[in-house]
Amino acid sequence: MVLSGGTSGIGRIAATEVAAQGATVAVIGRDQTRGETLVAEATALDGDIQFHQADLATQATVRSLAGELLDTYDRIDTLVHNAGLSSRLRTETEDGVELTFAVNHLAPYLLTHELLDRLRSSAPARVVVTASDIHHRATFEFNDLQFTSGYDSLQAYARSKLANIAFTLELADRLEDTEITANCFHPGFVPSTNLFRDAPLWTRVMVRAAAIIPGIGTTQQEGAQRLCKLVTAPKFKERTGTYVTGEGITSPTTEASNPENRKRLWEISADLVDIDPDWP
Ligand SMILES: NC(=O)c1ccc[n+]([C@@H]2O[C@H](COP(=O)([O-])OP(=O)(O)OC[C@H]3O[C@@H](n4cnc5c(N)ncnc54)[C@H](OP(=O)(O)O)[C@@H]3O)[C@@H](O)[C@H]2O)c1
Structure with missing residues (x-):
């Protein structure tokens, strides 16, 4: 599994759990020390986690990461796009793309493209995307997808999660005749993670308070369980194009499922990463 x-x-808990079940787990992250600590902990428990250091903000890094993964693993039967961030200020990557959109949506889009042949040759295979119910707050606004004006960190984050769902549904449709499934999920509101470390002060205060008040939100363990379910449950070897929440398979907003929106996002994304939109 690549995660x-x-x-x-x-993601950290899910990686450890899946490794404990006997899978080799290739973990992608930015921080070498955090990666090495995770590998050492897994090794002590006889789990096989390999760490691949990469900042998914830049397309060149995503491409060289894909090359490294293809060189290292003959088989990739599960690809999980779980990395995510929320950025307080609007910044652009070295490719000139708004950071939240680049990491949360474009990196999964490009990495899937780069690894698709290996998923195909390893099929049955699964693509799993960590989305969010916060997509209910978002619209695409295709004339300013990357918030060149009126940037708001929560809105940018919500739009990137909307893109996660639209991408997953479109991918599932395009892979209909293959043995590769594509599904996404909402892990719950998990206030104890590091997700909002760069959010505005008020958001950080609210999230920190939620993390210490018992009964608010979902635990990291529960969120990880939802991820593990999509990766391991036999059902999701067959079911494709679903959005899963705590209530089970659920309809996302029509903004996410609308075929025209999905196609438009797909084509814009292809243009931004400079690939032919006519894939797979
Ligand atoms: N927490 C929630 O309430 C919630 C709710 C719905 C959905 N989600 C989604 O759940 C997923 C996991 O988030 P989390 O809550 O577990 O937050 P987290 O603790 O901050 O974990 C985020 C992970 O993404 C990685 N990441 C961030 N930016 C990256 C980049 N530029 N390149 C490579 N890796 C990068 C981080 O790596 P580093 O160690 O290098 O920072 C970290 O491993 C995200 O997709 C998030 O949108 C979370």
Whole structure:
């Protein structure tokens, strides 16, 4: 299994759990020390976690990461896009893309493209994307997808999670005749992770308070369980194009499922990462 965002939060717990079940887990993260600590902990428990250091903000790094993964693993049967961030200020990556959109949406889009042939040859295979119910607050606004004006960190984050769902549904449709499924999920509101470390002060205060008040939100363990379910449950070897929440398979907003929106996002994304939109 290849899993991004496995050095912290729900991804870290999920990586450890899946490794404990006997799988080799390739974890992608930015921080070498956090990665090495995770590998050492897994090794002590006889789990096989390999760490691949990469900042998913830049497309060149995503491409060289894909090359490294293809060189290292003959088989990739599960690809989990779980890395995510929320950025207080609007910044652009070296590719000139708004950071939240680049890391949360474009990196999964490009990495899936780069690894698709290996998923195909390893099928049955799964692509799993960590989305969020916060997408209910978002619209695409295709004339200013990357908030060149009126940037708001929570809105930018919500739009990137909307993009996660639209991408997953479109991918599932395009892979209909293959043995690769694509599903996404909402882990719950998990206030104890590091997700909002760069959020505005007021958001950080609210999230920290929620993390210490018993009964508010979901634990990291529960969020990780939802991820593990999509990765391991036999059902999701067959079911594809679903959005899963605490209530089970749920309909996302029509903004996410609308075929025109999905196609438009797909084509814009292809243009931004400079690939032919006519894939897979
Ligand atoms: N927490 C919630 O309430 C909540 C709710 C709904 C959805 N989610 C989603 O759940 C996923 C996991 O988030 P979390 O709550 O577990 O937060 P987290 O503890 O902050 O974990 C985020 C992970 O993403 C990685 N990451 C962030 N930016 C990256 C980049 N530029 N390149 C490579 N890796 C990067 C982080 O790596 P580093 O160790 O290098 O920082 C970390 O491993 C995210 O997709 C998030 O949107 C969370």
